[in-house]
Amino acid sequence: MKPIEMIAWFTKDGIPTPIKYKLSFDDDTVDIIKIDKIIWRSEEKIAGNRMLIFCCQSVINSTEKIYEIKYELNTCKWFIYKI
């Protein structure tokens, strides 16, 4: 799980939808990744810490991938998870 820089839009009701983010690789290269589709979203509160989970689909390194990203409400941080 690593933190990412994210662009997201929030509805008037405060519901966020991630759009695109910056992903850095181990060889220090950076890629901008567009989220093509959000397959499902859910919420968890492990240890009382609320996080929104998005299962997303994107093209990374010319392959289509399904993975999860998390948004930590407490700190306003985005993380990439389960890729």
Added chain:
Amino acid sequence: MGDKIIFHIDVNSAFLSWEAADRLQHGDTLDLRDVPSVVGGDESKRHGIVLAKSIPAKKFNIKTGESLFSARMKCSELIIVPPNYNLYMRCSSALHQMLMEYSPYIQPFSVDEYFLDCTGMENHFGSPLEAAHKIKNRIKKELGFTVNIGISTNKLLAKMASEFEKPDKVHTLFKHEIPQKMWPLPVEELFMVGRATVSKLHAKNIFTIGDLANTDPEFLKCWLKSHGLLIWQYANGIDNSDIKTSAYGLKGIGNSTTTAFDVQDKKTANMLLLSLCETAAMRLRNANKCCRVVCVSLKDFKFNSYSHQKKLDLPTDCTNKIYQKACELFDEIWDGEPLRHMGVHLSELCESDFYQVSMFEHELQKYKALDRAIDEIRLKYGSSAIVRSCFLHSGLRPLMGCISDNASYPLMSSIL
């Protein structure tokens, strides 16, 4: 009216479980609960004791309260993580919120223990056993940590039941189960039987809870006074206390610290007292109370503890007055030996809006205004916004004590 149904919910190795759940949520692949690990204080500040341990650590005979040094001797691979009181408060309140969905009668007993009155909830959640399993599994799934739930007809038995087998279990201890389930246990397992009482009971050939339950209560009362009767009642599963949904009446405010170095001179000792008094007096004023008794406790480098207390002529909530008294008390008991622990305790509290005034204390109003101004500045701009100049470049913290920023951190109580 039938018997009550009381649940006691106890988080398994709370501090460690919470740390583990938090780490897993943040992408850590190692579950601290599956390896020998402990939550321990900072050794460089001489707070290096085991605060909580995992079940694998228990297999190495590591005990809560022992030093990290000796714990490491028992298991060289031991993982030690620092405590995080804000995390514990967050987990505790998340648990509280979830339990509120099951009953409005809920009593936080400590940061990781709750009593829940589930009398008459059968129509909503099924039999007590079913309900307890439901609650336990939901906590595990949604909050990511495990709990033990004890079910009985009063708080004492529910608490004893939750101690049986861990982790992630539900146990019952109803009246008719006492002889089989509780009486064979060693007497020190009983709530309110501590180290001092155990040695007295052993000397009289009382080794199990059953032995105690079958002792003549009159004899116990003559011998151990009211406490003797209390533990006899507990051994027989008698406890009539209610679920206290509101906080206890405040009886005293204390603040103490183990110093990172041995205190050898009076100046440093006085500064430490001042910093302890600052926090304690702020909490006193925050609770709208005045105190009538000030107590100073010390522990020297050989771990000898002693304390001294004095009644004030007039109740006060003023930092300077309390500090002055604390210094007097300190001078009376300190012989110059190096100190490792100091504490200030304020008791005999009364309301601060109505109390006796004195003709001879002209400065009082000034001090009150000063304290109020300081409190307001600290509330608005943070506790370090205004500090006493004597702490500048001293390396000592101007406000000592309080385990977390949140002053409402609930601690263990001996009152059910």
